[in-house]
Amino acid sequence: MTISAIAPFIFLTKYGRKEIGITKPRNFKWLLIAFVCGLIASILLYFFGQILYGNSYQNWYMYVGKSYKIPATITQSDKNIMFAIMAITGMTFSPIGEELFFRGIVHSSFAKSIGEKKASIVDSSAFALTHISHFGLVFINEKWDFFTIPTIIWVTSMFLVSLLFFTFRKKSDSILGAIICHSAFNLGMIFCIFYLL
Template identity: 30%
Template sequence: MLAMLLASAFIAMRVMGTLGPLGLFWMLPLSFCVMAALPWILLSPHGRRNIGLQAPSGKAPYALALICGAAAALLCFALGMLLYGATPDNWFVSIAASFRRTAPTAGLSIWMLHLMITVPACIFSPIGEEIFFRGVLQKALEEKLSVRSSTCVEAGLFGLAHLCHHGLSMTAAGLSLNAASAAVWVTLMFATACLFAWLRRRHASLWPAMAAHAAFNLTMNAVIFQFLWPTLPL
């Protein structure tokens, strides 16, 4: 119950940080930091090892994780371009537009912006989200559900949390939902979360899942700034 309440709170912070006024943007990185700190607040050393806060054996898991994360991002990009092109229905276009809305772009080159946005994206969300979703939440759900059911629940919540990056938007009339492309985007995020969960189970460690998540964000931002950023309105 506590894990589900925390999931709801983190999703609410994410929505407010991404869709709310710019003055609330701080809630997004704060949510990642709190997620990352939870095991040291709630769990014993044994509990932290049990959720996967231990190194995997050897270096091979990291190579597999990096390939999986980058491939998942490229698949999301290719499918978005195939279905919607460089239009607002494309999830990566929505994410690029959110970068333009929140980042201080004045006087910065595209490469400086890329670096400024990508470095935090490869640290905060991979660490915070993997520790919470694939670690704390997954293991808490497994106390009541099977591994498969637990993975489906945490991956579903992970997918829904990403609606605030594409699908849900704030307009003058309030929240608006782009149902068709949002459904595809949530499905892609659900599948990506299942991939990260598989890496965590395969190697009994959260580190490969974090590496895959970082590779996803790195690849996503690379294609955004290479192919989509120049097409956005100023």
Template identity: 30%
Template sequence: MIGLGLLFAAMRAVGTLGPAGWRALLPLSFVLMVITPWVLLSKDGRAQIGLKAPSRPLINYGWALVLGISAATACFLLGVALFGTTADNWFASYQRAMNTTGFSLPMLHLAFTLPAALFSPIGEEIFFRGVLQRTLEMRLSERASTAWECGAFGVVHLCHHGLFWGATGLSIHMMSGAMWVGLMAATAWEFAVIRKRSGSVFPAVVAHAGFNVAMNVGVFGVLRG
């Protein structure tokens, strides 16, 4: 499973930082994350990683959505307060990395927000909060496993802010990149707590989707304007 995690991280790096022709590797990595438990785990194994109905679904899904949106709002406000709309703002750099010329606001959300609410939340929560968390718990304590899993989640998001590949090669935004890793690790910890308390990865998926939708509302509705 650790090897799979490294493979998915490499696919993300190439899919975000590599040539435009390799962009499909990013959504493909999410799809592979989703199918991994059905290929490698038994029915009992899938239940152990949280692929089951949550306890008190209405409460858990409701709070998960609120917490995900709140986390994205906090990240957005912190980025604007510290960096304005410069390239050091993690959400502003996300917007600049996409070719949105000629897109209306509804088209932007259809093309980018809808996939962001589906692919990465489902794939990443099943893999990070499910498969990877359970794999680490076979060797480490639950708390240490969560720390490693959330740290890995934060580091792979350097591909989205912190590392940039341009005409002059690889560049690094050291300070804002380090802050972004910390914010993503903290957000992942929130998702891990939601998964633990609900007994299921599905409320964490909802929280993650809420985060991504709120993020894109900020990116396209505020920063783009």
């Protein structure tokens, strides 16, 4: 994520950075709306997983939460501290790095030749497929498994969320709209994992 975040500042000119959306937002209200929509999307995805799969590892949030290694005997105070640390890192590193890469570099690379809408499908598809690394091919009880239907739902959800991120890049006329929506999505996901599962 660090490389993705600094790459535009090393390899792109000022014009190139502007082309990928590193600009001042046109309207700051879209940043607030992006934050709210990112939170809502993550909470809806939590409820969808709960309805379909409950607390099984076929529930994407349950599996992702397993990687957090939250101790069963943790005190509420320590859990809150752990949540704050996870939330700050989750709201910072991947939203900045992934948005500069997917909604910035990848999107802008395709937009000139195939147009904005098709480019958003390309960058959203790439984003969604890379998120199989979070859930899809899973390692449970010392063996690898692949949950076909839950993975299809997860990847489709990541594709749709990615389109949401792109929407706020366009609405705000800045990559910051996508970063804030992504950051809020991650905050909502981490909150659900810590306090709702």
